[in-house]
Amino acid sequence: MGRNEIRLRRQKPSSGNLARYRNYAKLMARHERNQRWQRTLRALIYVVIVVVLMILMILFFLVKNLENIQKNKTQEPKNAVEAKMPDKDV
């Protein structure tokens, strides 16, 4: 048994027979459909990237903001000025 299968054919498919498959208009339609689909996919990928970047930025600023708030809260008692109550009533 050979590594490849070799078959012997009586003849090639005729040109008339091939004409059934030769259709440039159909090929162009398929090409345009593919192009449209590719453009949509590309646009979708860009949108997803932009949305993900925006979410990351929002998260970054949110975390930064929370950190600042937290920092301010912990620093408050140290910086707080002690106010003395007057001895006498005015």
Place this chain on the structure above:
Amino acid sequence: MTDAEIRQEYAILERAKKNPKAFGELYEKYFDRIFHFIYRQMDDEDVTADLTSQTFLSVLKNLDRYQFRGVPFSAWLYKIASNEVNKYYRKRKHDKVFSIEEVRVRELIEQVNEDWDEEIVMRLLEYLGNLPIEMLEVLQLRFFEDKDFKEIAFILDITESGAKMRAYRALDRLRQNFNLRIKYDGKE
């Protein structure tokens, strides 16, 4: 193929880059050749029709990337068709089929002055079946598609000397097995 024809095809391709409809002329010119090339490696008309369409679709998709590299446009077309065939076999994971026309085999045998004989044909088919796939590809392009070694090297992504080596080795084995006198590049 003459230089003028190569230049003319290149001009069509340049036009097709802007307007894909211009590619129709080359589609009509090469459809049958590419169909036969794929059919020889498939032996199934419907699958061949699909792969031929896929080949031309890939060409249209990658038209912007096409650059002239010293070989006719058809070599690029054959390269894409060959890749489509390989992709098909990789997916299906079964042995490659080579289906050759009796008429063409008869012509080849008659070229080397041998009488047409069923037994010789059967032995030839057995011999071809046992050849490594790389050699078969080179033989197919050389004797069934009439490609020169520069084009064969481009299509199969190998060096020109590599393509020659594969063809010479295959033919040497053929000479030994069949005691044939094969004229090749003017030498016997």
